[in-house]
Amino acid sequence: MANNYLENSQFQISSGTWKITTSTIKGSLVKCIQNVVAV
């Protein structure tokens, strides 16, 4: 089991591929985590 910390969060990876990214909510720039399985 992977046990990597996601940057600037208290989440830890158990499985899958995740990344830190940004998005916009109501005009505010937010940092978010995204499950990504890139091909």
Add this chain to the structure above:
Amino acid sequence: MHTKCCGCVVYIDTVKLKQSLIENAYGEYSFWIQHADGSNTQVIFIGDTIGAKNATGQDGYYFDISTSEVVVLGESVGGTPTDKVTNSGGIVSGEWTKFTITRDNSGLFTLYKNGNLLGSTFTDTTATTSNYICLSFGAGDLFSLGDKSGNYNFKKLITI
């Protein structure tokens, strides 16, 4: 290009919330999610196992957006999920939505979408402690960690 999958999990060890295991299982949980089209998006907000709602041995409660955008609150016992509240419609993939779930001291669960009550409530007192909060997402699902001012992040409050 994304490959749709289910069961990719990240989690919070609730010790980091600095609440007791009992306090972890009651109160208010609020978060912002952007559900990807065709994905299954699960938040096991009360759990004793790292994994999805059907993980072996999972005891707790889950929030679920199905591949057809049906929103569910449910209970897992020993890894067997049972939907308690089901709401169809109102979820648009690719849009940010705030969900708030409350559980009061009597075990009453209530779900809100963008501050508005969503569907019916239910009461359950089976699981009274929680060790983990788990996100079991499909590819493309997003979970907000917040902006620089501390808005739009995940919040767990002891009291409602």
